[in-house]
Amino acid sequence: MSINTSPPSGTRDFLPADLARRRHLEGVIRRVYESFGFVALETPAFENLSTLLGKYGDEGDQLLFRLLHRRDKLARALQEPGVGEKDLADLGLRYDLTVPLARVIANAKDLPRFFKRYQIQPVWRADRPGKGRYREFWQCDIDITGTTSLVAEAEVCGAVVRVFEELGVRDITIALNHRQLLRCLIQAAGLPPAQEETALVAIDKLDKIGLDGVRKEFTTRGIEATAGERLLTLITRPPEGSSPSPAGPRPPTSPAIEGKGPADGEAGAQLPPTADHRAATADHRAAARADHRAEVAELDRLAGLLADVPEAAGPLAQLRELLDIAAGSAAGPYLRIDATLARGLGYYTGPIFEIRSPAFRGSLGGGGRYDGLIGMFKGTAIPAVGFSIGFERLLLVMEERGLFGSVSWGPDVLLCRFPDVAPADALRTASALRQAGLKVEVFPETPKIGKQFAYAESIKVKLAAILGATEAQEGKLSVKHLGTGEQLTLPLAAAIARLREWSKAG
RNA sequence: GAGAGAGUAGCACAAUGGCAGUGCACUAGACUGUGGAUCUAGCUGUUGCGGGUUCAAGUCCCGUCUCUCUCCCCA
Structure with a gap:
């Protein structure tokens, strides 16, 4: 009688060779984050369930790993009449690093006014595993609390971009949208507020399932056809040729990466970056800088469509300002306005972002502004914005491209x-x-x-x-x-x- | 949560319903203070698990578990 010795599905044992790569990658991320002035924080693996519930949306609540009551308390709970799943657990494994941070901010007494923390720790989701998808996985978060200044957005995006540049993964874009702008678009399309969430979920899939797919999604979810069609028109960006952008096709792709197989993988792996690496990055930035105008044009288009919606002025102005500020940061060339970006998590209130690359189906990371979350733990609201890199997905991309070079470990x-x-x-x-x-x-x-x-x-x-x-x-x-x-x-x-x-x- | 495929030695894979095998790896020797090559010998199995059909099941059928892929959702 032997028992199954593989780790539970969606989890992994990290052998020395794996850890050598993971530590190497983590070291780069840490170094870049610290260069932006972020300081380290760690929080417990599990939290009170009340801390976690209701922060991520219904889907998120479903995916929380819950910890049963211990000993007598469980026995007592089971004997209560009409006992439900919710009565049996009081703790849960952390689902992300943002909510624990919000709890820490609400709890701590003498943190700096602008607390810039980074946190690299595992999170757990009771999800079904797949490629680049685990039940235990690491996130690499940076957050800035205490300011509504869009400098904070530009800085978190800049730090994330610098990580990718350092690692030699340059064919990325940061999709940029705004929660309030989305709400306005849905409203302008004539959808009832009750269907807002549903519509968001559907349009978030646009780049995966296409226009027809979203139409189908609308039908099955009971969204009225003409309103749905109006919404699609609003959010769909016109093809590049019709915009005044002088730039080539997007997303911008560095020549150093294009057509690159695992065979010739060493270039760009060494840190600090080689002169070639720097040159390639500089070229790439120059090429992409021209696209800044295209992004402004997209905002103009949206502004035109939303001329009748006064609430849209604020978010549009913010995105405009963010593009301007980010022009001075590493993030500038990579930002791309995408009105279809929704993001699943419930707590976002302002600008939202997501890192994408042709190297991986799905996002390599994401983030946004969440000015209400900390207030859920504390009487007074504290604004905050953050960005999270999906560690295993970045690792996956680097392995597929042979970007690790030779990472050595073990005795001499x-x-x-x-x-x-x-x-x-x-x-x-x-x-x-x-x-x-x-x-x-x-x-x-x-x-x-x-x-x-x-x-x-x-x-x-x-x-x-x-x-x-x-x-x-x-x-x-x-x-x-x-x-x-x-x-x-x-x-x-x-x-x-x-x-x-x-x-x-x- | 929905659909498809796959499970045979540590690993990679064979075996028409008819003796469970090959390669790599591993151990020992050729070679008692010097490894990698070569040769020789040896070791490795409840064929994921449980039932059924059959004279006979790794193979066919049912159930179950696990893994992979697609979808859903996400990082």
């Missing part, structure tokens, strides 16, 4: 020992190597030395230190480079120096 040296040397002497030698900064594994047994070398190869260790009676008596150590076969017997200090030299050379 395997200390091999002949049977005529006491284990204690081997450990003393290992200590000396470790004090010199080398990562040293001691082979625990004493089979034939060749077997020990073979083991070193199998764990990708290139250097061997060999300790036998001969060396031990003379205070020496043999060192061998398993790649070249070069071997020397040297006094301990010289042997260490040689190992460090080899190790540095990679």
